[in-house]
Amino acid sequence: MLRNVLLILSTACIDSHYIWQTISDDLSSTSLTFSEHAGSPGAHFFLSSLKDKLSIAQATADGSTIVPFLEKRDGATNGEFLATLPSSVNPPYALETACPYGIFTEAGPTALLQYYTSSPQITTPNDWFEIQDLLKNTFEVTLRDPYMSMTTKDVSSSVGLKEGLFEDECPSGENSVDGMACVVAVVRFNGELHSSAVNVTTFDESGETISTTECESVCIMKVPMSGAVFAAAQYKEMTPGTFDGTDYEYVDHWATTYTVVKRD
Numbered sequence: 550m551l552r553n554v555l556l557i558l559s560t561a562c563i564d565s566h567y568i569w570q571t572i573s574d575d576l577s578s579t580s581l582t583f584s585e586h587a588g589s590p591g592a593h594f595f596l597s598s599l600k601d602k603l604s605i606a607q608a609t610a611d612g613s614t615i616v617p618f619l620e621k622r623d624g625a626t627n628g629e630f631l632a633t634l635p636s637s638v639n640p641p642y643a644l645e646t647a648c649p650y651g652i653f654t655e656a657g658p659t660a661l662l663q664y665y666t667s668s669p670q671i672t673t674p675n676d677w678f679e680i681q682d683l684l685k686n687t688f689e690v691t692l693r694d695p696y697m698s699m700t701t702k703d704v705s706s707s708v709g710l711k712e713g714l715f716e717d718e719c720p721s722g723e724n725s726v727d728g729m730a731c732v733v734a735v736v737r738f739n740g741e742l743h744s745s746a747v748n749v750t751t752f753d754e755s756g757e758t759i760s761t762t763e764c765e766s767v768c769i770m771k772v773p774m775s776g777a778v779f780a781a782a783q784y785k786e787m788t789p790g791t792f793d794g795t796d797y798e799y800v801d802h803w804a805t806t807y808t809v810v811k812r813d
């Protein structure tokens with residue numbers, strides 16, 4: 550039985566499970582799910598296997614706090630983790646979760662699996678300069694809306710970026726196209742812009758895929774003009790190493806993010 554569960558878990562991980570973090574509209578709580586579907590609770594026993602490995606961190610310029618969480622069952626099989634956020638901490642702040650899962654072997658070469666998710670809270674595009682330095686996950690995707698305050702002119706300097714833009718779904722300088730908002734997806738590794746191509750996929754609030762763009766580090770993506778949006782990216786870092794006495798061939802990084810677009 551245990552072996553079957555482990556096999557299912559292993560296969561499921563490879564089948565693109567991600568950790569998804571959302572935050573309530575009133576910012577009073579945050580939720581974590583582990584699932585193939587953006588923002589939906591997944592099997593309780595997969596989630597439980599992460600419990601002792603993950604930590605939720607909230608950070609402002611004044612310091613970083615680990616946020617305690619509780620497990621909530623959703624029906625017979627599904628579950629999510631819920632955490633209350635302190636009302637004393639106001640945006641902007643970094644909110645992110647890391648889960649250094651460990652060794653994974655069932656589906657071929659031995660890999661070190663790492664999951665990450667974030668839901669940073671920004672009040673103006675300029676906040677990104679400060680907040681991106683407070684995000685500590687090794688691999689990270691964020692969605693940044695340069696036009697959340699409609700005064701923006703220079704996209705890259707308004708979302709904490711000093712470098713240029715690469716693959717885009719919108720023409721440069723357009724704040725919306727075809728009734729969709731143009732936002733910036735930023736992929737970082739070890740706190741720097743990522744330097745090789747990854748696919749970034751966006752999902753709407755019901756978890757439906759919006760689009761996938763091959764993105765080196767920064768790209769503009771089209772998302773609904775208002776409402777929640779998720780993004781996910783996976784990166785295989787082909788660097789071997791040893792974890793808990795086991796050799797692995799590469800590190801498999803899985804990252805997601807969540808934001809709420811408000812253009813209206």
Ligand SMILES: *[C@@H]1O[C@H](CO)[C@@H](O)[C@H](O)[C@H]1NC(C)=O
Pocket residue numbers: 746747748763
């Ligand atoms: C992105 O996805 C496309 C289509 O599945 C694939 O051909 C391409 O190799 C992927 N790029 C990366 C960097 O994985």
